[in-house]
Amino acid sequence: MSQPKMIESFVTSKKVSTFLLSICIPTYNRSASLRQTIQSIVTQSSFREDSCVELVILDNCSQDSTSELCMMYLKLYPENFKYHRQLELVQGDINFRDVLNLASGAFLKLNNDTLVHHKHSLRYMLDALGGIISSATSGNRETPFFSNGLIRLRNHPINCPSMDSFLKLSCGTSTYIGAFGIWRDDLHLIQNYFPELAWKNCLGQVDCLFRLLELGRSLVIYNCVLGTINQPINRGGYDIGKVVVAEYLRLCQRCFRLGLITRGSMLRETRRSIINASKWFNNQLLYPNLYRFEFKDFFVIVKTSCSERPILLAFFYLHMYFDYFLKFCRKSIKQLLLYIKRR
Numbered sequence: 001m002s003q004p005k006m007i008e009s010f011v012t013s014k015k016v017s018t019f020l021l022s023i024c025i026p027t028y029n030r031s032a033s034l035r036q037t038i039q040s041i042v043t044q045s046s047f048r049e050d051s052c053v054e055l056v057i058l059d060n061c062s063q064d065s066t067s068e069l070c071m072m073y074l075k076l077y078p079e080n081f082k083y084h085r086q087l088e089l090v091q092g093d094i095n096f097r098d099v100l101n102l103a104s105g106a107f108l109k110l111n112n113d114t115l116v117h118h119k120h121s122l123r124y125m126l127d128a129l130g131g132i133i134s135s136a137t138s139g140n141r142e143t144p145f146f147s148n149g150l151i152r153l154r155n156h157p158i159n160c161p162s163m164d165s166f167l168k169l170s171c172g173t174s175t176y177i178g179a180f181g182i183w184r185d186d187l188h189l190i191q192n193y194f195p196e197l198a199w200k201n202c203l204g205q206v207d208c209l210f211r212l213l214e215l216g217r218s219l220v221i222y223n224c225v226l227g228t229i230n231q232p233i234n235r236g237g238y239d240i241g242k243v244v245v246a247e248y249l250r251l252c253q254r255c256f257r258l259g260l261i262t263r264g265s266m267l268r269e270t271r272r273s274i275i276n277a278s279k280w281f282n283n284q285l286l287y288p289n290l291y292r293f294e295f296k297d298f299f300v301i302v303k304t305s306c307s308e309r310p311i312l313l314a315f316f317y318l319h320m321y322f323d324y325f326l327k328f329c330r331k332s333i334k335q336l337l338l339y340i341k342r343r
Contacts, residue, residue, distance in 0.1 A: 019080065020052040020129055021122070022105030022184075026095040027113040028060040031069050033230050034113045038073055040227065046122035047080065053122055054080040058099035061089045092237070093204040096177065100187060109146065109181035110205060117227040128157075128222050142220045143186070143212060145170070147179045149225035158221040163213040163260040167252075169221060172272045175248060178229075180205040186212060198251070202243040207251055214260060236284075236292035241301040244277045249305055271312055274302050278320035286327055 023041060027034050038055070047053045055077075059066050070083040084102055086095065100108050107129050125146065132142050142159075145166075150173045151158075160166035166174070173179055182190075190211050191197060198207040213219065249270060256266045281298065284291040306313040 018051065019054045019105035020107065021054075021125055022103035022108045023053065023055045023111050023122075024099040024103050024108055025055070025057045025111045025113050026060065026092070026099045027057060027062065027066060028092070028095070029062045029064050029066070030113045031062070031065045034066060035069055036116045036230060037111070037113055038069075040117040040119075041122065042073065042077060042081070044117070044119060044122045046126055047077075050126070051080065052126065054082065054103065054105055056082040056099055056103045057084070058095055058102060059083070059085040060092070060095045061086050091200055091202075093199045093202055096204055097199045100182070103184070106184055107144075107181060108184055108187060110177045112178045112229065114230045115148075115178050115227045116230055118225065121226040124222075124224055124226065132220070140218075141183065142218050143183060144181060145173075145179055145209075145219050145221045146181060146226060147173045147176070147221055147223045148227065148229075149223055150176065150179070151221065151223045154221070154223045156223075158223070160219040160221060162218075163210065163255055164262055164265050166213060166219050166221075167261060167265050167269060172269075172276065174206050174209060175203060175244070177205050180209060182208065182212065186217065190215070198247075201247050202238050203247050203251065206248065210251055210255055210260075214255070214258065235290065236294075239294040239296055240277050240280045241295055241298040244280065245273050245305050246301050248273050267309060267312070270305055270309070271315065274305060274312065274316045275319055277302065278316060279323055282320065282324045282327055285324070286331055 025034070025037065034057075038057075041047055041053075041055055047055070057070055059070065067085065074081050074083050082102065084099075086098070090098075096110060100110070109125070125144075128144050128146075132144060136142070145160075147154075147170065151169070151171050154169075158169050160169055187208070190208055193215070194211050197211065198204055201207070209219075252261065252266055252269045255261045256263070261269075277298070280291070280293055281295060284293050284295070302316055303313055306316065
């Protein structure tokens with residue numbers, strides 16, 4: 001059996017590809033969930049028969065059975081299954097960047113190694129991409145954003161001609177890596193045009209998306225449910241305050257200074273980020289065995305982020321305590337029911 005390809009550095013390929021869609025999966029020590037994810041993709045007719053979808057997996061030096069698993073699938077699908085392994089452990093965002101650059105499809109879509117696809121997800125994405133290509137005029141091609149049903153009451157495609165409209169309509173899903181996708185030539189353009197792209201700050205895909213909008217590209221949100229996310233045993237591995245609050249709002253602040261979003265949008269995103277962070281803080285507080293996030297200087301970061309609107313800080317604490325109370329009650333009820341059931 002052939003050995004996995006090891007990468008020292010990525011080299012972007014500009015050759016014409018026969019693949020319309022590349023599903024790009026960065027992974028690390030999640031062979032069990034990865035198996036389900038891969039199986040949900042390779043069993044679809046759009047992967048096995050249409051010859052227009054490739055699956056690319058970049059292993060960040062996993063210590064489990066990821067390599068053996070992927071080599072098995074590589075042998076089964078040598079034409080449109082790619083498996084590479086980093087030479088050494090790298091930061092997660094670097095693995096995101098590298099897997100995108102290893103893909104050869106016209107459209108590159110990130111995919112969590114915990115996302116199990118529904119049986120017609122590939123067909124849905126291919127139809128969306130085909131529709132965008134056929135309707136493009138004068139090179140003005142929209143970029144699809146597959147939000148996987150995370151936007152409530154939004155099932156039809158939503159056009160977002162500006163960053164302001166995207167942030168408003170995406171309802172905070174811009175950080176979800178499974179929604180991120182980009183045309184391959186746009187990725188090359190952005191990486192060349194913005195060498196300071198923040199791939200090392202845990203939100204590289206968000207920075208890339210924002211730069212795309214900065215260049216005048218428009219997005220269209222497809223909110224159809226593509227699959228189910230299998231939660232890993234332990235979630236986390238990064239600092240919530242620094243990533244979800246400080247880094248995300250830094251990216252938004254840059255857009256605000258450039259005039260790409262309004263002050264109202266900036267305040268809305270601040271509110272969303274601190275609410276999201278408070279939820280994760282409570283999750284770890286109540287379920288310490290399920291989460292391994294860091295919260296260094298958490299309250300200082302939140303306070304700094306709310307400095308322009310002190311009322312947001314009051315809103316943060318109010319929401320955090322209320323959210324904690326609800327989750328504590330829910331946890332207590334579950335424990336009580338479990339106790340009664342055992343008796």
